[in-house]
Amino acid sequence: MTGSKPxxxxxxxxxxxxxxxTDLTIEGTLPPELTGRMLRNGHNPKPGVTPTHWFKGSGMVHGIRLREGRAEWYRNRWVRTPALDGAPYMTERGPDLTASPAGTHVIEHGGRLLALCEANLPFELTRELETVGAYDFDGKLRGVMTAHPKEDPVTGELHFFGSSPFPPFLTYHVADAEGELVHSADVPGATASLKHDFAITRRHVVFIEGNVTFDPSEASGIPYSWSEQQPARIGVMPRGTDGARQVRWFSVEPGNMLHVSNAYEDGRGRIVLEGPTVDREGFRLSWNWWVGAPGRGTEPAARSYTRRWVIDLADGTVDEQIIDDLAVEFPTLNEAYLGAENRYQYAISFPDEKGFGGYGVVKYDRTTGARRIHRVGDARLPGEAVFVPAAGATREDDGYLLTVVSDLKQDASQLLVIDASGLDRIATVHLPHRVPAGIHGSWIPDSAFGADAG
Incomplete structure (x- = not known):
């Protein structure tokens, strides 16, 4: 049965x-400052379970523990939510926010590890990836949490939102650097459009509403579909406790974005927003892949091209354009530049619907317009490339990209450590089995846990 599902x-x-x-084999030399945990989440249903949509598969977190040039351990654990044992999301009393796949992302904030899925509460994990349980910020979070929170590199605050197909459609939250939820506000003017990711700048919060919106007739279990009646818009809200009362919505060209590359205010005070987007046909190909329907492409990101919006708040206009013809997804950057103007961005390339592109780790130089690709080899798919700054870094791209590669020919996986400046491979850590292609992950340095790094 599973053979029909891509x-x-x-x-x-x-x-x-x-x-x-334990004691994983290493080729090359691991930089000693890579002391921490590389964690990666993804959908991995239990044997015998065939979910109706890729996003409904139970989450499994994979972890690689690095310390001072050694690869001490690898472990993988299902996130043990009620859904793992078959508990339904919808009940007689409404949605069970703990019945989560918990398979989209895994982050650290305030010394706590959280596995995330946007229609549910977060799930807390131990440093060894065992499940602690659902986490609601000590009872202050009464709704869902996006799988794409943003930690401000200046303040340490965690900005996130909850999105619902029913009013209030959008709620904005801020947790302080220690992890306490300190601000929540409903955002007026939002709709039932799917809001998977968002952005922060130094002065604003930026929400993205595309043409994909709530559709109760969708039979896959993920009740969203493309709608020409749903307007594509960008919402810009000043940061601060009164920001929601000042949100402005700007119409943009039809499309849908899953992941933001970055956003910032330029020298003229305009907001620049970038990220991969799909048009209607690109969404159709992706959706059909996600549900295993006929007419799907061979990859879920076959028509995903990077778009740039420049939002002029003074005159109320938006300029937008596709800025690259390579199909990419999973954009990342040096997160010290999150919300500020960045020169470099990274992504994973996929073959487009005509086979152009192939798999690789991509680096963009936004100043020169240059694009470089690190090819990982035939039948090898790299996962999201997480940036880790080098010790004593002085340039934006002084650091490393960590990516877990699925190798079909060898039925194996490796953690690649790539120089973020020149895209040369520095080291390879061999993992004990093949890790399925997944979604998002994080590098968690020991410093995140204080003196008791474990």
């Missing part, structure tokens, strides 16, 4: 057991 085959074939391996 998200259960090839690079996406689930693993069937949890393992722990």
């Amino acid at each position: 998200y259960l085959t090839g690079h996406y074939t689930p693993v069937v057991e949890e393992v722990t391996a």
